[in-house]
Amino acid sequence: QSALTQPRSVSGSPGQSVTISCTGTSSDVGGYYYVSWYQQHPGKAPKNMIYDVFKRPSGVPDRFSGSKSGNTASLTISGLQADDEAEYYCCSYAGTYSNVVFGGGTRLTVL
Amino acid sequence: QVQLVQSGAEVKKPGASVKVSCKASGYTFTSYGISWVRQAPGQGLEWMGWISGHNTDANYAQKFQGRVTMTTDASTSTAYMELRSLRSDDTAIYYCARRGGGYWLDPWGQGTLVTVSS
Numbered sequence: 001q002s003a004l005t006q007p008r009s010v011s012g013s014p015g016q017s018v019t020i021s022c023t024g025t026s027s028d029v030g031g032y033y034y035v036s037w038y039q040q041h042p043g044k045a046p047k048n049m050i051y052d053v054f055k056r057p058s059g060v061p062d063r064f065s066g067s068k069s070g071n072t073a074s075l076t077i078s079g080l081q082a083d084d085e086a087e088y089y090c091c092s093y094a095g096t097y098s099n100v101v102f103g104g105g106t107r108l109t110v111l
Numbered sequence: 112q113v114q115l116v117q118s119g120a121e122v123k124k125p126g127a128s129v130k131v132s133c134k135a136s137g138y139t140f141t142s143y144g145i146s147w148v149r150q151a152p153g154q155g156l157e158w159m160g161w162i163s164g165h166n167t168d169a170n171y172a173q174k175f176q177g178r179v180t181m182t183t184d185a186s187t188s189t190a191y192m193e194l195r196s197l198r199s200d201d202t203a204i205y206y207c208a209r210r211g212g213g214y215w216l217d218p219w220g221q222g223t224l225v226t227v228s229s
Binding site: 052102 | 157158216219222
């Protein structure tokens, strides 16, 4: 069982928006502004899409946005495109003992 | 561009050890740490630990403490992850990733498949 809880799957049609939630506790998501999101296509290495809750690395489209409220972080993808279909993982710093925890992953299907 | 290139696939017997390398380029190696993450077949990501680029600080996930050692060699900009006493459930793809100050991971290496089988 993963430390952070994500929905197993979400789906949306091209052009629509989807939001993926990531629920933790006050010891991880709720306690720090160190939430990041990763996109993984089948057979590929993960790619950082969001870091520090809402910041986008260079080259990541502004269709991807991140936010946090309490113990839940969210990744929103607007203007869905076929290539957005992938697995998405959230990740949070969890203090000096647990250090880093991942969510179980969410499969995004573009209908 | 920033790039991490990992060593090739390994097949090991239960009880053996494996050492995976991760060669960095395109940035100042000692300015960032390296994290290691693994992914069992069909499963999610699991954080194993991280090591500083100076090889002075390391932090391992509790699950792997006593069985894993991570090191870095600044002279060759290479990080290493050694896992000992391998079991069949250690079969996974092992990734290295550059660790930023906010604990983000970017970029990632291409992954190294480690298969543990008798």
